[in-house]
Amino acid sequence: MTRHKLYACLVGALLLSSSLPAIAADLPSETAAERDARMEWWRDARFGMFIHWGLYAIPAGEWQGKPIGGIGEWIMDRANIPVDEYEPLAGQFNPTEFDAAQWVRIAKDAGMKYMVITSKHHDGFCLFDTAATEWDVVDASPYGKDLLIQLSRECRKQGLKFCTYYSIMDWHHPAQYRGSDQRYNPTKMHADRKTEYMAFMKQQLKELLDTCDPEVLWFDGEWPSWYTEEDGREIYAFLRKHKPELIINNRVGKGRRGMEGLNKGDQEYVGDFGTPEQQIPATGLSGVDWESCMTMNHTWGFKKNDHDWKSTETLVRNLIDIASKGGNYLLNVGPTAEGLIPGPSVERLAGMGEWMKANGESIYGTTASPFAKTPWGRCTQKTLPGGNTRLYLHVFQWPADEKLTVPLKNKPTAAKLLACGTELGFAATDGNITVSLPAEAPCKIATVVALDIQGEPEVN
Numbered sequence: 498m499t500r501h502k503l504y505a506c507l508v509g510a511l512l513l514s515s516s517l518p519a520i521a522a523d524l525p526s527e528t529a530a531e532r533d534a535r536m537e538w539w540r541d542a543r544f545g546m547f548i549h550w551g552l553y554a555i556p557a558g559e560w561q562g563k564p565i566g567g568i569g570e571w572i573m574d575r576a577n578i579p580v581d582e583y584e585p586l587a588g589q590f591n592p593t594e595f596d597a598a599q600w601v602r603i604a605k606d607a608g609m610k611y612m613v614i615t616s617k618h619h620d621g622f623c624l625f626d627t628a629a630t631e632w633d634v635v636d637a638s639p640y641g642k643d644l645l646i647q648l649s650r651e652c653r654k655q656g657l658k659f660c661t662y663y664s665i666m667d668w669h670h671p672a673q674y675r676g677s678d679q680r681y682n683p684t685k686m687h688a689d690r691k692t693e694y695m696a697f698m699k700q701q702l703k704e705l706l707d708t709c710d711p712e713v714l715w716f717d718g719e720w721p722s723w724y725t726e727e728d729g730r731e732i733y734a735f736l737r738k739h740k741p742e743l744i745i746n747n748r749v750g751k752g753r754r755g756m757e758g759l760n761k762g763d764q765e766y767v768g769d770f771g772t773p774e775q776q777i778p779a780t781g782l783s784g785v786d787w788e789s790c791m792t793m794n795h796t797w798g799f800k801k802n803d804h805d806w807k808s809t810e811t812l813v814r815n816l817i818d819i820a821s822k823g824g825n826y827l828l829n830v831g832p833t834a835e836g837l838i839p840g841p842s843v844e845r846l847a848g849m850g851e852w853m854k855a856n857g858e859s860i861y862g863t864t865a866s867p868f869a870k871t872p873w874g875r876c877t878q879k880t881l882p883g884g885n886t887r888l889y890l891h892v893f894q895w896p897a898d899e900k901l902t903v904p905l906k907n908k909p910t911a912a913k914l915l916a917c918g919t920e921l922g923f924a925a926t927d928g929n930i931t932v933s934l935p936a937e938a939p940c941k942i943a944t945v946v947a948l949d950i951q952g953e954p955e956v957n
């Protein structure tokens with residue numbers, strides 16, 4: 498082989514390996530059992546708190562005296578605020594009412610098992626002390642303390658998993674620029690600055706791992722076209738190398754199918770779970786990990802004029818609906834600039850906590866319903882010792898004839914009201930199990946009947 502040919506050959510091999518297999522090889526390998534072990538706490542948890550907090554809580558949906566439509570944390574985009582006009586907000590950010598112990602207590606009392614907070618949203622402002630930029634709460638704000646370290650410590654103390662949100666799109670970083678003023682415009686990347694920005698992200702993500710040790714990295718803002726699936730794989734591999742047990746959502750790459758959030762089916766995509774946003778999938782999904790993130794009113798970041806709150810009943814029923822389809826519920830709060838979770842959110846979370854205290858067994862560690870549809874409500878299930886099954890029947894519509902019909906061929910062995918333990922009568926006829934109910938629903942939000950059956954459910 499001539500020198501020239503050898504060179505061409507080497508170049509060819511390098512090009513090939515860098516464009517295809519080498520990238521795949523970068524992802525950590527993992528058996529199905531190892532993956533199950535890594536995902537176990539998250540699958541069992543079912544219910545977490547999302548926190549959108551940042552400078553946008555100061556204008557709180559108003560700019561120069563005018564109400565700005567859309568979600569509050571997008572005000573920089575919605576009101577077309579240039580970076581140098583947005584920056585002074587940092588000098589006003591002084592959340593003296595912030596109390597990490599209280600936030601974690603509110604989440605814990607609601608029955609939530611984890612917390613996901615914005616470390617950096619699209620406006621680029623960081624709630625942690627980063628050496629990669631001065632655009633953070635420690636360097637640019639009078640408050641001057643790392644907020645995430647406080648919350649991560651408190652989560653550990655009170656037994657919640659601490660997790661962080663991170664936006665890839667960054668309206669503040671000079672490597673990116675806003676392409677147009679159309680709604681939800683994606684940023685563009687200065688051609689020669691992408692390497693620099695990738696290094697910036699990695700530096701910040703490493704800082705987060707080192708200082709707060711989050712259990713989930715929840716990416717967002719992955720849609721600008723300069724960011725690719727390969728970039729996602731690089732970030733994913735980087736993070737799992739530094740923390741092998743870390744869980745990372747599918748927005749680290751380009752797999753998500755719009756707001757529906759589950760992966761497009763055309764190829765393999767990086768990421769551990771799907772992310773439906775402001776919606777709940779119509780049916781259960783088997784073999785897919787997913788989490789619906791939703792707001793209580795119409796915004797993620799605090800807006801002073803959004804008072805249109807979902808009822809506690811709706812929120813509890815959303816949690817049940819999601820659990821019955823095998824997913825997690827990541828329910829958002831948007832604290833004020835002073836550092837308080839809004840009263841209406843606190844009240845609803847307390848109400849959810851009351852329901853969860855009596856009925857949490859029907860949510861945590863359960864799997865999806867065996868039924869496609871049940872006219873009276875929703876169902877979750879758990880395997881009992883000996884291969885038997887406990888079904889949790891969440892009754893939304895109380896049957897007028899006081900009979901709950903469950904289309905199962907199995908032999909029933911016990912039935913009770915979960916919250917109070919009252920035993921209920923049951924019968925098996927024509928491939929159906931019928932449970933006798935009291936005349937009135939004991940819980941208007943959702944009464945849970947625990948029904949034990951022999952074996953695995955055999956649906957009629």
Ligand code: H79
Pocket residue numbers: 549568570571681717720754755756774790797
């Ligand atoms: O952080 C909260 C919001 O600020 C952020 N995600 C939640 C968790 C967000 N919500 N809505 N949007 C961002 C708007 C983005 C919408 C779109 Fe798209 C981006 C439409 C087109 C590009 C998502 C990605 C839907 C299709 C692709």
